[in-house]
Amino acid sequence: MMSDPPTPPPCSLTALAMLNALGRSCDEIWPRLVSGDQGYLTIRDELVPDRSVWVGEIPGPLPAIPESFRRFACRNNALTLAALEQIHDTITDVVAAVGRDRVAVVMGSSTSGVSDAEGAIRHHVETGSLAPSFHYEQLEFGGLSRFVAELLDLRGPAYTLSTACSSGARALASARSLLSLGLADAVIAGATDTLCGLTTNGFSALQVISDEITNPCSRNRKGLTLGEGTALFLVTRETGGIQLRGVGESSEAHHMSAPDPDGLGAETAMRTAMRDASLTPDAIAYLNLHGTGTALNDAMECSAIARTFPSPPPCSSTKPLVGHTLGAAGALEAGFCWLMLDAQENDEIALIPHVYDGDFDPELAAIPLATKGMRRPTGPLMSNSFGFGGNNCCLILERGPA
Numbered sequence: 304m305m306s307d308p309p310t311p312p313p314c315s316l317t318a319l320a321m322l323n324a325l326g327r328s329c330d331e332i333w334p335r336l337v338s339g340d341q342g343y344l345t346i347r348d349e350l351v352p353d354r355s356v357w358v359g360e361i362p363g364p365l366p367a368i369p370e371s372f373r374r375f376a377c378r379n380n381a382l383t384l385a386a387l388e389q390i391h392d393t394i395t396d397v398v399a400a401v402g403r404d405r406v407a408v409v410m411g412s413s414t415s416g417v418s419d420a421e422g423a424i425r426h427h428v429e430t431g432s433l434a435p436s437f438h439y440e441q442l443e444f445g446g447l448s449r450f451v452a453e454l455l456d457l458r459g460p461a462y463t464l465s466t467a468c469s470s471g472a473r474a475l476a477s478a479r480s481l482l483s484l485g486l487a488d489a490v491i492a493g494a495t496d497t498l499c500g501l502t503t504n505g506f507s508a509l510q511v512i513s514d515e516i517t518n519p520c521s522r523n524r525k526g527l528t529l530g531e532g533t534a535l536f537l538v539t540r541e542t543g544g545i546q547l548r549g550v551g552e553s554s555e556a557h558h559m560s561a562p563d564p565d566g567l568g569a570e571t572a573m574r575t576a577m578r579d580a581s582l583t584p585d586a587i588a589y590l591n592l593h594g595t596g597t598a599l600n601d602a603m604e605c606s607a608i609a610r611t612f613p614s615p616p617p618c619s620s621t622k623p624l625v626g627h628t629l630g631a632a633g634a635l636e637a638g639f640c641w642l643m644l645d646a647q648e649n650d651e652i653a654l655i656p657h658v659y660d661g662d663f664d665p666e667l668a669a670i671p672l673a674t675k676g677m678r679r680p681t682g683p684l685m686s687n688s689f690g691f692g693g694n695n696c697c698l699i700l701e702r703g704p705a
Contacts, residue, residue, distance in 0.1 A: 311548075311579065314479040315541035315703065317397075319645075320389035320493075321638050322382060323532030323625045324359035328389060333642045339656040339675050341624060344516055344528065350503040357516050358498055359530025359626025375450040377416030377441035383451060383495045386535045393537055394455065397489045407459035407487035409477045410448040411470030411494030413630030416441035418499035451491060459487045465630060467690030468593070470494050471534065472633025472698050476550040478538040493535035494634035502629065503529055517596035517627070519620040520605070520657070520672065522664035527595045530626020534634040536641075542703055545644050547637075548683060549580025549699035556693045566607030569593075569689055572697040573611045576685065580699045584612045587699070588682030589643070589654055589673070591636050593689045594620020595627055602667060604687065609668035616685075617673040619657035633688035633696060640684040640700045647702065651678045 319329060324343045326332040335343065345362075348355045365381035366388065387394070398406055423437035440446040444463045452461035460481060464473050471494030478492035506512045506529065513526035538547070552575065555568030563569075577584065593604055608615050621639055628635055643652045657672035683701040690696075 312483055313540050313542045313703065314482060314547040315539045315544045316536045316547055316641055316700065317539045317541055317544055318390045318393040318537040319638050319641050320386035320535045321533065321635065322361055322385055323628065323635060324361060324530055325625055327361070327385065329642060333646060336621065336624060336639060336642065336655055337653050339624065339658040341516060341658060344626065350498070350500050351507045354507065356503065356512055357528045359528065359532070359628065360498060361531055372450065372454060374438040374440045375446055376436065377419040378497045379412065379414065379416050379447060379495050380450045382497060382533045383447065383535070386533045387451065390535065390537060394491065397537060397539065401488040403456055404458045405488040406457045407481050407490045408448045408452045408457055408461040409474045409481070409490055409492045410451065410463045411465065411474040411630050411634060412444055412447050412463060412496055413465055413467055413470055414496045414499050414502055415444050415447060417501050418497050421500055447495060466694040468629050468632050469688040469690035469694045469696040470630035470633060471635065472637060472686070472688040472696035473552065474634060475536065475538070475547060475637055475698060476552060476696060479547055479550060482538065482540055488540070490538040491535060492538050493533065494631040495533035496531055496629045496631040498529060498531045511597045513596065517623050518659045519592065519594040519596040519622065520601055520664060520667060521659045521662050523660055523662055524596045524598065524601065526597050528622065528626045530628045532625060532628040532631050532635050534631065534638040543705060544703055545641050546701055546703040547698060548701040549576040549582065551576030551579060551697040553695045554693050563603060563693065566603035568693050568695045569604055569607040569687065570611050572695040573607065573685065573687065576697040576699050580683065582683055582699065585614065586683055587616045587685050588652065588679050589684045590616050590618045591640055591684070591686040592618050592620040593687045594622055596622065600689065605668040605670050608670050615670045617654055617671050617677060617679065619655050619673040621655055623658045636686045636688065637698050637700065640686050643684060644681065644700060644702050647681050650681050652681045653678050
């Protein structure tokens with residue numbers, strides 16, 4: 304028989320910064336998130352030829368990349384810089400305490416600077432040369448973590464993960480490993496992805512983008528809505544605050560773009576996360592669904608949840624509010640769980656509602672969906688992230704001791 308895993312060391316999600324369609328700070332995002340406000344999604348007409356699509360776009364200007372870092376000047380890095388500015392003082396204090404050599408950077412992304420590369424290639428088609436502002440490092444996945452590390456003059460390990468839609472969750476899992484192994488004393492971890500034509504057309508070709516706002520778990524669901532966003536955490540070994548309590552990962556490699564229809568990889572990730580956290584299924588207070596609104600994802604995820612939980616906790620998908628932010632989704636949705644725990648009142652948490660048309664698909668395994676105004680006693684929160692190629696990651700967050 305397998306023995307229980309050793310209790311993992313503390314892994315505090317000490318600070319959080321976030322931008323997405325709902326707002327440009329945690330204070331803006333939280334009330335819109337918990338009220339289930341879909342009013343910040345917009346329609347774009349130019350991403351896919353002859354088609355209008357709903358997206359979760361971040362409006363307004365972004366901070367300029369400093370001139371000395373212009374090789375990193377792309378929208379993906381500008382979003383990341385906007386998030387870094389939110390927690391700059393906290394990062395500065397930690398760097399002063401542990402030293403620059405002991406602070407690592409782990410980022411996730413699936414699009415990197417593709418949107419800027421599209422403009423550069425368009426310029427090449429029109430003029431015969433790439434745009435003068437384009438640099439390959441804007442496009443290269445590793446450029447995101449290098450940008451953060453060089454901008455802050457950090458000298459610990461720095462790398463970017465790209466495992467499709469589980470990238471952001473795996474970045475947090477990797478941060479915990481770096482702390483546990485003693486390779487760093489603090490980690491800036493998270494993910495950023497931006498809207499671009501390449502990805503939108505790719506999903507359109509797969510026939511999984513909905514012409515309406517995504518409608519997860521409905522019998523009327525027609526696919527996903529894309530979005531963009533960033534979420535950055537400062538991860539430390541502190542014992543209090545909000546802890547990354549459990550991590551579960553799997554890679555069933557069922558298909559290049561389709562999940563295992565039985566959800567076996569998803570089930571493995573959820574069970575592994577609970578085992579890692581020494582928790583039983585009845586301890587989970589809320590489950591953030593991957594919840595893309597595609598026929599295959601919703602079917603396999605509901606089936607996996609029904610097998611994993613004898614009595615599933617309230618669940619919801621946040622993608623009808625911000626869109627599917629791809630490589631950033633796992634970090635953003637862990638951030639949403641962080642906001643729920645941070646807003647705890649009288650040992651209760653307000654749950655993020657599952658916003659859909661209310662017509663639950665009877666062919667799906669039954670799971671309870673959170674409704675507006677629902678509250679529960681505080682407890683561990685689970686967040687699912689499932690990516691192409693069977694890259695699955697499940698995180699469990701919980702408030703640490705006071």
